[in-house]
Amino acid sequence: MLSTKHIFKAYSYIFVILIYLPIISLLILSFNPSRMAAYPLQGFSLVWWKHFFSDPIAISAVKNSLIAASATAVLATLLGLGIALVLGRRAFRGKAALLYSMIIPISIPYIIIGGGLLLLFLKVFGIPTNIRTLIIGHTVVALPYSTLVLTARLVGFDRSLEEAAYDLGATSFTVFRKIILPLIMPGIVSSLYMTFITSLEDVTLAVFLAGPDITVPLFIYGRLRRFEGLPEAMALSSFMAILMLSLAVIYLARAARTKE
């Protein structure tokens, strides 16, 4: 059945081209000197990249995005670890309820969480939105990923190892550091990556919760909505896409190695 295989293979290459095409097109156009974010190409120029690097708003958007993503990664991983240590190792009443609660953030559109948190901050707490409220929102939607990836590492964990350590006089901290931590280290790396990306790529929650501290996706969304400053936004988009692709490649290559 050589021909069937060839048809599938041809389709698969088209598929890959299709999913990379938007990024490649953006990258190419970001070097086009034209004021219009459009073809045909009129030469090669770094003018929009220079524009982006010298635009304080764009640079602060990059900074805000990286701060929010880092804070989300650390917070969601720590909170998720706390939950996973119990979920992965113990059976208790209410476990199913906790599991269902964990997946609620990914079982409803993010816009609902964004709207709800906006009301909580503005109308209940009476505080303005800024990068801190955004980090709180991102941590809510990142928490299922960190919790589940860490729980998966701990399921099937041999409790006798832990008990033996306690019997030999180890403190909880020692047990955690010497037994549990080495076991879940790959999970922690996965969790940090996934939660970092969850925050970095988000525009939905940012629309509601970022306030004046605009992030990169928010900056691009604003430009696209207003049809203005698009070439500069292309340079910023390309920069961010390259950053995110590089992170993905590093992470996926590492994950593939552990699988083998």
Place this chain on the structure above:
Amino acid sequence: MSSRDLLETFKEIRHYLTLVPGVFWLVLFLFVPLAVMGIFSFWSMIEYELIPTWTFENYVAVITSRNGLYIKLLLKSLGMSVAATVVSISMAYPMAYYISRYAGKYKYLWINTIIAPYMISWVITLFGWRTILGYGGLINFLLMKLGLISEPITWLWHNWGAVIFVLAVGWAPWLVLPIFVSLEKIDESLLEAARDLGASPIQTFLTVTLPLSIPGLLLAVFFILIPTFGEFVAPRIAGGTSGAMYGMAIEDAFTRMANWPFASAMTFILLAISIVIAFVLIRRVGLETLMEAL
């Protein structure tokens, strides 16, 4: 209770203490906001003040105002997200099938190549599609260059078809994964048995492969249907007037109108439908399978 029992109980509780911060976070920043929104949806805005009037008027307003525009938008959004789901899965399935059946030792290279662009921010991917399908986009440029058209065509962008297309292509990489996993689980001997019994490749596919990959398909539906139902970014950028979705109305209600009770009622309707869809899908897929897939 003896002091020894007390000590045991204390030791037992201690093991659960690490739950506290995470559960506290979920309660305060997920359940409380949803509850607040539910409560506000029954209040009123009178002279820019929230007043606890306990009324259904916000829900009535969502359903009846502007000649039922919001309900039409809601139904259209559901239709568009279902369409995007069908198209996206149809795109992802053959891809997953190719990797599972034919990619051999390059399986994970293929998977990683496909997942990597999914990690790029959604709004950036949308921007990219605008440079391809838009008025001054790549396709119009090429068609004009080839002399096939003399004016740029405008029906590639800013309509409902464009929204369904970008949603489908945007999600397809992520849907390859669950379908691939379910295809990998199929026992090779079943396929051989089907062949030995004289089934054609298409019969084998329809009677063995496809039914056995249903868990992966359901998972794929879960992954795409729920987030696309609440979408506002893709329709805002690619949808024009015909491609407007309910999420856009919610975004406006929160960020422009600041009519909190009305916005809350709108969002709660979306929440109710999403929960029903999620619940049905999770029941079919199984919580365990869903958790493994994440």
